[in-house]
Amino acid sequence: MTTPRTANRRRFLQGVAAAGTATALFPSPRNVFANESPNSRPVFATIGLRNQGWAITSKSFKFADFAALADVDSNVLGANVEKVQKNQGKKPDSYKDYRKILDRKDIDAVMIATPDHWHTKISVEAMYAGKDVYCEKPLTLTIAEGKLIEKVVKETGRVFQVGTMQRSESSQRFLQAVALIKHGRIGTVKKVTCGINGMEASPVIPVAPVPSELDWDFWLGPAPKVEYRALPEMRKGYGGGVPLYSNCHYAFRNWHEYAGGKLTDWGAHHVDIACWALGASDTGPSKISPLEYTLPVEHKDGYPVVNDQYNAATKFKLRVDMPNDVEMIITSEGDNGILFEGTEGRFFVNRGKIVGKPVEDLKDNPLPDGAIEEVYGGKVSANHTANFIEAMESRKQPISDVWSHNRMLEICHLSNIAMRLGRDLNWDPNKREIVGDPQANSFLARENRKGYEINM
Incomplete structure (x- = not known):
């Protein structure tokens, strides 16, 4: 039909x-x-x-x-x-x-x-x-x-x-970081560490009545059909007005079924900047190694054995073998941000600061005129939406295109798979598949729930 x-x-x-x-x-x-x-x-x-x-x-x-x-x-x-x-x-x-x-x-x-x-x-x-x-x-x-x-x-x-x-934003600190790397201000990059924070485990979350204002089945959509779970204590601050623990609003990031924990949350930001600076936005790693990690519930064959608690990794340290022998570390420990280390120096950048001797040296040896614009690919837009609309008018892809995003996000997805299976993964960035591991490759896709298939 x-x-x-x-x-x-x-x-x-x-x-x-x-x-x-x-x-x-x-x-x-x-x-x-x-x-x-x-x-x-x-x-x-x-x-x-x-x-x-x-x-x-x-x-x-x-x-x-x-x-x-x-x-x-x-x-x-x-x-x-x-x-x-x-x-x-x-x-x-x-x-x-x-x-x-x-x-x-x-x-x-x-x-x-x-x-x-x-x-x-x-x-x-x-x-x-x-x-x-x-x-x-x-x-x-x-x-x-x-x-x-x-x-x-x-x-x-x-x-x-x-x-x-x-x-596009954060006062251009990340654009400056990429420019510093591209202009050789730390020599040859040898290591980059992405600090993306961990998360807390949850208590057992009981089945609860679905709030009258929520269409729970539609919220689940492509995900498996499960019962709504929540504890009555309410979250404060950002994400307020929803249960502190649930399998729905705000807390969805802590469940494999709906997201990828901190790896795809903050990782999608900092791993992105790291790959951009390394010139690895159109390629990928060769190997992902889970050095240390904690899953909050027991897993069997990569799947949680219970469905009443958060199941995404709470703590982790992963090594990613990047092109040109660069070592990437993704960790839940230390400062949230990115540390670049090269043969001639190191510096750290996050949303609040960019610090280190190469940054201090800019006072006497500034980046060339137009270095930031060169990184951005033209005049830097006022914000991310402005860049989107400029792209709509020119019919060119914007600063955060799907190809570069997916390449870096593959690192985050593979990191989660490596922790769920408890082993190293070898990755072919050309074929975009895991080498010699059919079980791990089975995690590269998921089938949408019946009735919520993609209409093509």
């Missing part, structure tokens, strides 16, 4: 073939935005609104108009509709089902801030619906999903920004 969405995809591809690739996939700037408003502002919609969803939306009001919002939690949806209306003076439409946003012709782009296990399905369907995409990091739940997104970006010609904001 041919579904409406399958038919739309076929018509889209037929249009590409009929019009010619250059014209169909890369429209002229005057035809980029579906909504021909007097000030040519693009029309956006946000899918997934808690915490980071609101953060990326609120940073974008100066650049775009928001016509619609979607979330499976009616309380979160209602609160964000009010906030958007207050900020832009016009009430956005609201939906529980994101597919109603994709069906609209007036929306140019979607911003996706759902839990990780939803990213690929929504992103792929959005691109086939003719939308450009801004998706929060980490982009995927598996390495196979990354390959699929790359294929669809290439096939559709859509612009796709990944939300690794350290490439």
Whole structure:
């Protein structure tokens, strides 16, 4: 049976073939935005609104108009509709089902801030619906999903920004770090250490009534069907208003089923900058070795034997063999940030500082004019959304493209697989598969739950 969405995809591809690739996939700037408003502002919609969803939306009001919002939690949806209306003076439409946003012709782009296990399905369907995409990091739940997104970006010609904001923001400290490496200020790089923090284990989390405002089945979506679990104590501060321990809001990052723990959370930031500086954004490691690690529950054949506690690694130290004999260490210990060590010096960078003798030496021996812009590939944008919109106008991929993101995220995914199986993994960066280990390779993909397959 041919579904409406399958038919739309076929018509889209037929249009590409009929019009010619250059014209169909890369429209002229005057035809980029579906909504021909007097000030040519693009029309956006946000899918997934808690915490980071609101953060990326609120940073974008100066650049775009928001016509619609979607979330499976009616309380979160209602609160964000009010906030958007207050900020832009016009009430956005609201939906529980994101597919109603994709069906609209007036929306140019979607911003996706759902839990990780939803990213690929929504992103792929959005691109086939003719939308450009801004998706929060980490982009995927598996390495196979990354390959699929790359294929669809290439096939559709859509612009796709990944939300690794350290490439654009944090007062350009990370851009300066990359420039220091590229201009040889520490000689030949020998080692890079990414400190990404650990996390705490959970107590046993009991089955609990599903909150009335939450569509639990839709929240699970592509993930396996399980019961909702939560403890009554509420989280304070960032992520407040939700249970301190659960298998849902905020805590989803601590479960293999929905995310990858700290490895794909903070790792998606710092490993990204490390690979960028090393010039390894289009290749990968040769080996991943789990030196020390703690899984909070027992695993058998790589899978947790219980389903009532967090299961992602709480502490870890991994060695990654990178090209040119560079050793990468990913650790939950020490400062959160990146330490670069070379034959002629070392320096440390994070969101609050960049320190070390090579940095101090800039006072008397500054980087060449344009060094930061050279790293960025042009004038540095005001923020990540601005870069996304510039890319939408030029029809070129933005600073955080899917290819470089997936290459570095493969390191994070492989690190989790290595810890779950308790052994070293040899990786072929050309074939993008684990060498000589069929069991480990079986973790590179996951099957979506029936009824939540990706509509292609």
